[in-house]
Amino acid sequence: MKKIKSIVTGGAGFIGSNLVDRLVKEGHKVIVLDNFVSGKKRNLSHHLKKNVKIFKLDISKKLKFDKYFKGANYVFHLAGLAEIVPSIKNPKKYFINNTLGTLNMLEAARKVKVDKFIYAASSSCYGSPKKIPTSETEKIDTKHPYAFTKFLGEEAVMNYAIFFGMHNISCRFFNVYGPRLNTTSQYGAVFSNFLTQKKKNKPLTIVGNGKQTRDFIHIDDLTNAFIKLSKSNLKNKIYNLGSGKETSINQIVNIIGGKKIFIPRRPGDPNRSCANIQKIQRDINWKPEISIKEGIQRLFNN
Ligand code: UDP
Numbered sequence: 001m002k003k004i005k006s007i008v009t010g011g012a013g014f015i016g017s018n019l020v021d022r023l024v025k026e027g028h029k030v031i032v033l034d035n036f037v038s039g040k041k042r043n044l045s046h047h048l049k050k051n052v053k054i055f056k057l058d059i060s061k062k063l064k065f066d067k068y069f070k071g072a073n074y075v076f077h078l079a080g081l082a083e084i085v086p087s088i089k090n091p092k093k094y095f096i097n098n099t100l101g102t103l104n105m106l107e108a109a110r111k112v113k114v115d116k117f118i119y120a121a122s123s124s125c126y127g128s129p130k131k132i133p134t135s136e137t138e139k140i141d142t143k144h145p146y147a148f149t150k151f152l153g154e155e156a157v158m159n160y161a162i163f164f165g166m167h168n169i170s171c172r173f174f175n176v177y178g179p180r181l182n183t184t185s186q187y188g189a190v191f192s193n194f195l196t197q198k199k200k201n202k203p204l205t206i207v208g209n210g211k212q213t214r215d216f217i218h219i220d221d222l223t224n225a226f227i228k229l230s231k232s233n234l235k236n237k238i239y240n241l242g243s244g245k246e247t248s249i250n251q252i253v254n255i256i257g258g259k260k261i262f263i264p265r266r267p268g269d270p271n272r273s274c275a276n277i278q279k280i281q282r283d284i285n286w287k288p289e290i291s292i293k294e295g296i297q298r299l300f301n302n
Helices: 014-025 084-089 091-112 145-164 190-199 219-231 249-256 278-284 292-300
Strands: 005-009 029-034 052-056 074-077 116-122 168-173 175-177 204-207 216-218 237-241 260-263
Touching: 005 014, 005 091, 014 029, 014 219, 074 091, 074 219, 084 091, 084 145, 091 116, 091 145, 116 145, 116 219, 145 168, 168 219, 175 219, 190 204, 190 249, 190 292, 204 249, 216 219, 216 292, 219 237, 219 278, 237 278, 249 292
Parallel strands: 005 029, 005 074, 029 052, 074 116, 116 168, 168 237, 175 216, 204 260
Antiparallel strands: none
């Protein structure tokens, strides 16, 4: 039987490389496109060349992508620039990478007629939402260039589904955590910072009073959802992808334990965030299985 061919853009990053692991387990042949700005070779070094082919390239450049996409069944488009603060410093760079990059991937996928195109959108599109848990119908309120460029990417994905009948799905990620989180960036995600701090025996940095909440979804729950989405007949859909549970920074610090210090609030840092995940639960019969406590134990005992 012919192997399923999957393209993973940003496949050398935290989320991408975990997805590649899962796809290989499913028996797919995987093509990774990554510019290795935040992605790392070592995230994929355990794979055999025959299962995973890696190409170092920039998806926002005017390149011929067709040769990589030929014969592809699924595209998982995860490549993009993350983080809010740098996006405010350099909005155009974010626009080119996140929006134009997405358009290039859509064009390539359209030409070769892939079965499914799944896009990693961001829950940051809701800004500071009125309703929590927040459903997909909540008002869009992009408060910084990162949120704006990821949302524009989603608009392109949905419009291509309408214009060209593509089977496109956009998943609005909440706070994803798990092994291979990028621990080197200046404005690191909370778990990246806590992992580094714990390793160096430094106090955990709590921003503000630590009462702010997020919806943390474990990477294995997220990749499970992706597999189910790719196998489904769904198209032209937007889904929240979170755990549906709200956890404060103080709760996380208490689970991890040890010393802590308080540091100033970040610009645009929302007080609360939690996904309403009824839509995706209903449509693909999926539910998150890893509690925050178990996820933290797995991450810190590694
Ligand atoms: N945060 C924290 N300590 C850190 C890093 C982040 O308390 O060392 C807080 C941050 O202010 C935010 C939450 O943790 O309220 C999640 O931050 P992250 O950057 O991981 O995600 P985002 O803010 O983009 O949801």
